[in-house]
Amino acid sequence: MLESFRKPKYRDSRMDNPSEQRWAMRQLDMATPPPSVFSKAGIRHRLRDSYLTVRGSMASPPSKPFLHCLYLHSVYDDCRGSFRKMLSDLQTVGQFVDADSVLQVLNGDRPLDGPYFHISFDDGFDNNYRNAFPILEELGIKATFFVPSRLVGSTDSEFLAAWWTRGIDPLPTRMMSWEWLREMNAAGHGVGSHTRNHARLSDVSRSSTQLAEEVGGSKCEIEDKLGAACRFISWPYGTNSDMNERAFAEVESAGYDGCFSAVRGFVEPGRTSRFAIPRDQTESFWPLPHIRYFAFTGTATEGR
Numbered sequence: 578m579l580e581s582f583r584k585p586k587y588r589d590s591r592m593d594n595p596s597e598q599r600w601a602m603r604q605l606d607m608a609t610p611p612p613s614v615f616s617k618a619g620i621r622h623r624l625r626d627s628y629l630t631v632r633g634s635m636a637s638p639p640s641k642p643f644l645h646c647l648y649l650h651s652v653y654d655d656c657r658g659s660f661r662k663m664l665s666d667l668q669t670v671g672q673f674v675d676a677d678s679v680l681q682v683l684n685g686d687r688p689l690d691g692p693y694f695h696i697s698f699d700d701g702f703d704n705n706y707r708n709a710f711p712i713l714e715e716l717g718i719k720a721t722f723f724v725p726s727r728l729v730g731s732t733d734s735e736f737l738a739a740w741w742t743r744g745i746d747p748l749p750t751r752m753m754s755w756e757w758l759r760e761m762n763a764a765g766h767g768v769g770s771h772t773r774n775h776a777r778l779s780d781v782s783r784s785s786t787q788l789a790e791e792v793g794g795s796k797c798e799i800e801d802k803l804g805a806a807c808r809f810i811s812w813p814y815g816t817n818s819d820m821n822e823r824a825f826a827e828v829e830s831a832g833y834d835g836c837f838s839a840v841r842g843f844v845e846p847g848r849t850s851r852f853a854i855p856r857d858q859t860e861s862f863w864p865l866p867h868i869r870y871f872a873f874t875g876t877a878t879e880g881r
């Protein structure tokens with residue numbers, strides 16, 4: 578996930594216990610203190626907001642055929658409407674395709690003959706199933722859900738609280754279950770790996786055992802639990818510096834067909850590596866002009 582993760586105002590209705598909610602919001606403030614209005618950070622934040630609103634309101638999709646992969650982390654209970662609106666808006670521009678189609682376009686096995694989007698979710702939070710899944714089904718969109726396999730169905734509150742406090746997810750973390758993932762997989766959505774423990778692969782690559790467990794181990798675990806192939810992985814934190822050649826080699830030798838990053842850019846047939854597929858973050862609580870800005874623009878793919 579990127580550092581640019583914005584602090585939402587939203588709360589999840591599952592947090593119906595007031596003391597849990599107070600504790601949660603206190604933790605959230607500690608994790609991401611809001612910048613003072615007059616501080617440099619506050620001014621920078623407002624300028625960035627205004628820039629994205631203006632540029633996004635004027636943004637139009639590329640005139641040439643394109644394939645742009647977008648990803649989110651959460652769809653909170655009070656963001657169902659904005660998530661539906663975001664997808665409906667993008668559907669007026671282009672067609673959503675699954676991860677296999679992305680691979681076919683990238684390899685030149687399928688022509689890039691129109692505007693296409695792919696959507697995926699990182700981290701495996703429970704709101705992916707509760708809130709995103711029904712809307713994706715309603716709109717006929719097949720997504721890919723990248724999950725840290727050891728954390729699926731986890732109730733390890735200490736680990737999850739620590740994870741959340743580091744700002745991975747701004748609300749108390751609850752994870753999807755294997756049963757839910759099986760249901761979504763049976764409905765045609767992809768389930769991919771996000772390592773076993775949400776590991777930074779550039780760090781764990783110092784240990785070949787740990788690297789194999791995070792990359793190949795998560796693939797085996799997902800295939801075992803789903804009874805279906807796990808063909809794709811997205812690497813946690815997503816930037817080029819969170820990955821290295823050793824980790825790329827491990828991804829390839831583990832048998833993955835494709836690997837998604839969080840590096841901005843469009844998929845470029847013949848140029849984009851299937852082991853460093855670019856994606857742009859677009860959270861459902863962001864204003865629509867901001868989403869349009871990120872969905873319609875993208876820097877050239879960085880080299881891996």
Ligand SMILES: [Zn+2]
Nearest residue numbers: 578699700813
């Ligand atoms: Zn992640």
